[in-house]
Amino acid sequence: xxxxxxxxxxxxxxxGKVFDKTSDEPLAFVNxxxxxxxxxxTDIDGKFSFMTNNDNCCINLSYIGYEExxxxxxxxxxxxxxxxxxxxxxLEEVIIFPGENPAHRIIRNVVANRDNNNPEKLNSxxxxxxxxxxxxxxxxSVMKTDTSLLDTNQLKVRNFFDKQHIFIMESVTExxxxxxxxxxxxVLATRVSGLNDPVMAFMISQIQSTSFYDELIQIAGNDYxxxxxxxxxxxxxxxxxxxxxxxxxxxxxxxxxxxxxxxRFDGLKGFLHINTNRWAIQNVKAxxxxxxxxxxxxxxxxxxxxxxxxxxxxxxTDIIFNMATASDGQNSYPLTGIGKTYIKDVKINPDIKKxxxxxxxxxxxxGAGSRKSEYWKEYRVDSLTQKELETYRVIDSxxxxxNFDKYASTFQTLITGQIPFKFLNFDMDKxxxxxxxxxxxxxxxxxTNHKISEIVTLGGYWGYGFRDKSAKYGGDISVRLHRRSExxxxxxxxxxxxxxxxxxxxxxxxxxxxxxxxxxxxxxDMNNTKGGEFDYKFRMRPLRDFKWRISSRIxxxxxxESYYFLKWTNxxxxxxxxFNTFDISAGFRFAYREKxxxxxxxxxxxxxxxPIVWINYTKGFENFLDGEFDYDxxxxxxxxxxxxxxxxxxxxxxxxxxxxxxxxxxxxYRGVGSFSRFTIYAPKSFGTMGANEFxxxxxxxxxxxxxxxxxxxxxxxxQPEFVxxxxxxxxxLSNKDNHQNVEFNTLEKGYYESGLIIRKLLxxxxxxxxxxxxxxxxxxxxxxxxxxxxxKFSLYxxx
Numbered sequence: 001x002x003x004x005x006x007x008x009x010x011x012x013x014x015x016g017k018v019f020d021k022t023s024d025e026p027l028a029f030v031n032x033x034x035x036x037x038x039x040x041x042t043d044i045d046g047k048f049s050f051m052t053n054n055d056n057c058c059i060n061l062s063y064i065g066y067e068e069x070x071x072x073x074x075x076x077x078x079x080x081x082x083x084x085x086x087x088x089x090x091l092e093e094v095i096i097f098p099g100e101n102p103a104h105r106i107i108r109n110v111v112a113n114r115d116n117n118n119p120e121k122l123n124s125x126x127x128x129x130x131x132x133x134x135x136x137x138x139x140x141s142v143m144k145t146d147t148s149l150l151d152t153n154q155l156k157v158r159n160f161f162d163k164q165h166i167f168i169m170e171s172v173t174e175x176x177x178x179x180x181x182x183x184x185x186x187v188l189a190t191r192v193s194g195l196n197d198p199v200m201a202f203m204i205s206q207i208q209s210t211s212f213y214d215e216l217i218q219i220a221g222n223d224y225x226x227x228x229x230x231x232x233x234x235x236x237x238x239x240x241x242x243x244x245x246x247x248x249x250x251x252x253x254x255x256x257x258x259x260x261x262x263x264r265f266d267g268l269k270g271f272l273h274i275n276t277n278r279w280a281i282q283n284v285k286a287x288x289x290x291x292x293x294x295x296x297x298x299x300x301x302x303x304x305x306x307x308x309x310x311x312x313x314x315x316x317t318d319i320i321f322n323m324a325t326a327s328d329g330q331n332s333y334p335l336t337g338i339g340k341t342y343i344k345d346v347k348i349n350p351d352i353k354k355x356x357x358x359x360x361x362x363x364x365x366x367g368a369g370s371r372k373s374e375y376w377k378e379y380r381v382d383s384l385t386q387k388e389l390e391t392y393r394v395i396d397s398x399x400x401x402x403n404f405d406k407y408a409s410t411f412q413t414l415i416t417g418q419i420p421f422k423f424l425n426f427d428m429d430k431x432x433x434x435x436x437x438x439x440x441x442x443x444x445x446x447x448t449n450h451k452i453s454e455i456v457t458l459g460g461y462w463g464y465g466f467r468d469k470s471a472k473y474g475g476d477i478s479v480r481l482h483r484r485s486e487x488x489x490x491x492x493x494x495x496x497x498x499x500x501x502x503x504x505x506x507x508x509x510x511x512x513x514x515x516x517x518x519x520x521x522x523x524x525d526m527n528n529t530k531g532g533e534f535d536y537k538f539r540m541r542p543l544r545d546f547k548w549r550i551s552s553r554i555x556x557x558x559x560x561e562s563y564y565f566l567k568w569t570n571x572x573x574x575x576x577x578x579f580n581t582f583d584i585s586a587g588f589r590f591a592y593r594e595k596x597x598x599x600x601x602x603x604x605x606x607x608x609x610x611p612i613v614w615i616n617y618t619k620g621f622e623n624f625l626d627g628e629f630d631y632d633x634x635x636x637x638x639x640x641x642x643x644x645x646x647x648x649x650x651x652x653x654x655x656x657x658x659x660x661x662x663x664x665x666x667x668x669y670r671g672v673g674s675f676s677r678f679t680i681y682a683p684k685s686f687g688t689m690g691a692n693e694f695x696x697x698x699x700x701x702x703x704x705x706x707x708x709x710x711x712x713x714x715x716x717x718x719q720p721e722f723v724x725x726x727x728x729x730x731x732x733l734s735n736k737d738n739h740q741n742v743e744f745n746t747l748e749k750g751y752y753e754s755g756l757i758i759r760k761l762l763x764x765x766x767x768x769x770x771x772x773x774x775x776x777x778x779x780x781x782x783x784x785x786x787x788x789x790x791x792k793f794s795l796y797x798x799x
Contacts, residue, residue, distance in 0.1 A: 010053060010055075011052060011053055012051070012052065012054045013049060013051055014048075014050060014051075014073060015047070015049035015050075015079055015080065016077075016080025017045070017047050017081060017082070018042050018061065018063075019046060019081070019084070020083070020084065021085045021086070022144075023140050025046075026047075027046045027063060028044045028045070028285070028300050028316065029042060029044075029283040029300070029302070030042040030046070030066075030084070031061065031062045031242060032060070032061050034052040034056045034059045034060070035056050035058060035059075035060075036052060036053045038050060038051060038052045039052075039059070041273070041282075044300055045340070057073060058070050059073065061082065062242060063084055064241050064256060065086060065087065066084040066086055066087060067085045067086075101233075101239075103253075106238075106274055107232065110272075111229065111230060111232070112279070113278055113279045113280065114213045114228065116278060117278055117279075118211055118214075119211055119213075119309070120179075120211055120213075120214075121179075122177070122309065122348060122349055123179050124177060124179065124351075124352045125348055125350070126176045126346075126347045126350055127174075127311075127343050127345055128173070128343070128345045129173050129341055129342065129344075130170070130171075130172055131170065131173070131340070132168070132339070132380075133169050133170075133317070134167065134168045134339075134388065135167035135168070135338075136165045136166055136336055137325075137333040138320060138333055139157060139158075142157050143158060143162075151330070153328035153329050153331070156328060157331075157333070163390055164387055164390040164391040164394055166335070166391075166395075167193055167194070167391070168192075169190070170190070170191045171187060171190045172379045173185050173187050173188065178354070178357070181592075181593045182357055183595075184356065184358060185361060185363075186363055186364075187363070187364040187365060188365055188371075189368050189376065190369050191371070193395035194398060194399025194400075194404040195408055196369050207219065207220050207297065207299075207317050208220075208301075208315065210315070213226075213228065214226060219288065220295070220297055222288075223266065223643045224266045225265055225266060225267055225645050225646065227267075227286075228281065231645070235263050236257050236258065236259060236260060236267065237257065237258055237260045238255050239255065239257075240253055241255065242254040250275055250276050251275075252274065252275050252282055253276075254273055255271060255272045256271040257271065258289060265645075265646045266288070267288075267290075268286040268287065268288060268289060269288075270286035270298075271285055272284050278310065280310040281310070282302075282303050283302050284299075284300065284301045285299070286298070286300075287299065290714075294322045294324075294765065295320070295323065296319070297317065297318070299315070299318075300316035301315050301316075302314040306348065307347075307348040309348045311343075311348070312343060313342070313343045313344070313346070314342055315340070315343075316338075316340055316341075317337070317341075318337070318338055318339070320335075321335040321336070321337075357541075358484065358544070359484045359485050359541055360544065360596040361593075361594070362596065363598045413449075417429060418447070423448060423452045424447065424448060425447050426444070427446060427447065427459075428512065429445075430446075430461040430463060431444065431445075434521055435520055435526075436467075436523060436524045437467065437497065437523050437526040438465030438466075438467055438468050438523075438526070439467025439468070440466045442466075443462055444462060444463070445460065445461030446460070447459035447476075455479060456478070456480075457477070457478045458475075458476075458477050460473070460475040461473060468526075470528070472494075472495060473495055473496075474494030474495065474496060475493055476491060476492035477491050477492075478490035478491075483598075484598065485538055485539045485540070485541070486538060486539050487536075488537050489534075489535070490536075491533070491534055492532065492535075493531070493532040494530070494532070495528075495529070498526060498557070499525065500525045500665050500666045500695075501667075501668050501670025501695060503635055503655070505587070505616055505635060506549045506616075514797070515681070515682065515683050515794070515796055518674070518682035518685075518795075519672055519684070519685035521674070521682070522673065522674045522675070522682070524691040524692050525560040525665075525691070526560060527557040527558060527666045528557070529556065529557045530555070530556045531556060532553070534551060535550075535551045536549065545591055545593065546589070547588060549586070549588070552582075552583070553581070553585075554580075554581070554626070555579075555580070556578060556579070557578070557666050558577075559577065559666060560666075560742075561742075563739070563740065564740050564741060565579065566737070566740060567628070568662065568735075579629070579666060579667070580626045581629055581667065582625040583618050583620040584618070584621075585616055587614065587615055587616030587617060587635075588615060588616075590612070590614075591605075591608045592608060592611075593610060594607065594608035595608070610640075611638050611639065614635070614636065616634070617633070618632070618633040618634075618635075619631075619632055619633075620632075620633070629661065629662060629663050629664075630661050630662075631659055631660060631662070631663045631667075632659070633658070633660075635655075635656075635657045636655065636656050637655040638653070638654045639651070640653075647711070648708040648711055649707045650704070650705070650707075651705050651706075651707075652702070652703070652704045653701075653703040654700070654702050655700070655701050656698075656699060656700035658697075663697070669699050669731065670692055670694065670695050670696075671689050671696075671701075671751065672684070672689075673689030673691045673692070673694075674686065675687060675690050675691070675790055676790070677789075677791065678791040678793075679790075679792065680792065680793060680794070681757055681772060681792035681793065681794040683705065684703045685703075685727075686729070687725075687727075687753065687790045688774050688775065688789075689751065689753070693745060694751065695733060696731030696746060696747055697733050698733075699729060699730065699731030700731070701728070702729070704727070705723050705725045705726075707721055707722075708721065708724075719760060720758050720760050720770070721758070722756065723756070723758070725754060725757060725772075725774065726753070726754045727752075727753050728752045728753075729750065730748070730751075731746065731747035733746045749779035749780065751776075751778065751780045752776070752777050753775060753777070755773050755774030755775055755790075757771075757772030758770045758772055759796060767795060767798060768794075768795075768796050768798075769793065769795060770794040770796075771791075773789060774790045774792065
């Protein structure tokens with residue numbers, strides 16, 4: 001529509017929307033220039049609006065991958081509706097420059113100014129975002145074909161998707177940021193078709209990084225090398241496709257990018273709009289260059305110059321699930337997701353107090369899932385379409401009739417290792433497990449869930465080991481004192497077996513399907529144990545990156561086979577064959593800037609990019625509550641995972657401990673061995689070491705593995721991952737002669753092993769299988785090379 005803006009200026013407002021002529025999808029970042037030089041770029045929804053002289057008849061549109069188009073303004077239309085025709089566009093063409101690629105100077109300027117333009121380098125900022133994602137199918141061949149040419153099944157598909165989508169979800173989030181890295185996201189409102197549970201809507205909004213300035217860009221949990229990063233001109237091919245001059249004399253360079261031919265790294269392809277005002281990213285469109293997961297994800301980000309700072313204001317996420325399709329009986333259609341994020345109420349460097357940050361980085365407000373329509377109108381950019389309203393109406397009714405919330409709750413519970421059934425959650429690790437001491441273990445265990453009480457939980461278990469021919473059982477009760485601080489008090493009693501030399505650090509419990517759990521298959525020297533424990537875990541708001549535990553434990557252990565301990569007092573020895581201990585411990589887990597999502601069923605960690613540290617101190621008491629041993633023990637562990645550009649991902653774990661005082665073998669440190677000539681690979685254990693081959697009362701261990709991902713080798717869909725492994729440990733043991741009727745070695749000379757695991761020799765998406773070998777060497781290696789070898793097969797799940 002043409003609206004007079006000023007009679008003296010004789011200018012009018014031109015507005016409208018630009019679409020893909022084939023798919024009818026809106027086109028973001030289309031360059032629009034009128035004959036008088038005025039113009040603009042479409043936003044992330046394909047919309048545009050700008051002032052131009054009223055005597056201009058036409059506008060010129062250009063966009064990478066589309067035919068240039070000269071459009072005649074239609075004065076009868078309220079909004080101009082413009083379609084661009086796709087053209088064959090090949091980034092693989094070979095282009096030879098007479099000198100340096102002119103795009104490289106621009107990219108270097110952007111890299112040099114990253115810290116000035118990166119919002120997360122500000123002292124502080126805040127904003128409110130509105131997220132919406134719909135799921136539908138990619139069925140352009142049906143939706144755009146004349147109905148007379150469609151068969152009966154295709155007509156049914158078209159009629160269905162003319163009326164509604166498959167799924168829709170929305171959320172409103174308030175974010176506050178304070179340097180260095182202190183982040184708070186409060187989910188104010190969520191709505192998910194068919195569900196009342198708010199978690200899914202927020203999780204979808206986390207698919208892409210908010211800023212495109214980090215060295216690594218995260219998309220759906222995977223890291224990709226940013227084309228705007230140090231050294232990127234050596235790995236990426238850049239091409240200036242167009243240049244736009246704006247009214248304030250700033251230039252915007254449109255630069256396409258892709259990984260160079262014959263390079264192998266986790267790269268992206270797409271294009272950048274670089275504004276010469278501070279050499280900042282104005283718009284970006286990107287997607288992974290290669291993806292073997294069957295899921296294709298494309299992201300778009302739009303930035304505006306807000307309060308003297310470039311800041312993201314719009315984000316798009318398109319997902320195509322090539323592995324998940326809908327069928328009409330004859331034809332299959334890929335499932336697609338279309339997500340949009342709109343950022344408003346941006347404040348640059350506001351005065352934000354640390355007291356405004358909660359216990360967790362992500363917290364869902366009470367009532368977020370039940371906001372009224374008036375609330376949503378305040379945040380929605382546009383009203384919901386009739387198609388979106390119908391999606392809510394239909395899927396909500398189906399979800400209520402089929403209890404979708406029950407399935408969502410079941411899924412959340414399953415990932416914690418439990419199976420919900422009515423008012424009980426059954427513990428999966430109490431059903432079945434295997435180790436070399438118990439053999440096959442079968443049993444049952446369960447805890448009450450929220451249907452009985454949100455505050456008090458009761459639990460118990462019973463099981464039987466078929467090799468040791470003994471029953472195990474126990475019970476526990478826990479009381480949640482405060483939800484957000486994760487304050488929980490628990491009591492437990494048990495009659496079970498505990499492996500000698502195990503180190504128990506809280507918050508370090510792996511589920512039975514995780515590879516880090518597999519070393520437990522090799523448990524051998526286990527002790528029948530009767531005991532009880534008191535445990536109090538909590539967080540404190542000022543130190544929210546810490547989780548604390550205070551506990552007390554009383555145990556009576558009957559040792560493995562004929563082992564006994566010689567306890568010396570005033571040069572007199574005493575044979576002890578049953579070990580009574582009482583101890584008190586205090587410790588913490590520290591994960592700097594860990595992103596924790598508070599859900600309706602508990603708390604989910606989305607990880608930390610910094611090292612995670614565990615420290616625990618234990619004091620054993622003699623002559624108190626039947627305790628027979630006086631000792632001090634300190635345990636430390638550090639785990640760090642880091643992605644190296646162009647090299648892959650390294651994971652390093654360092655653990656150590658020190659015990660002062662006389663204590664039996666059952667409470668010392670053992671080398672975590674998982675040896676068998678051919679067996680499953682158990683990360684963070686010694687694959688060439690026997691399960692109970694070494695004991696110490698002080699030790700330090702290092703477990704290191706580096707995954708080159710698919711950077712070394714790939715042929716089409718066959719993309720094995722090469723993982724190099726090196727583990728080492730040192731230790732010592734005071735008074736070795738105190739331990740009788742048992743054979744073991746000590747680690748004064750150290751223990752070393754290295755090897756190679758090749759993952760994804762068979763990749764079934766849900767899990768992958770591989771193979772490898774580890775080699776034992778150094779002072780504790782065998783003279784025969786063949787005896788030092790351990791052959792492994794690997795099993796990794798994708799969840």
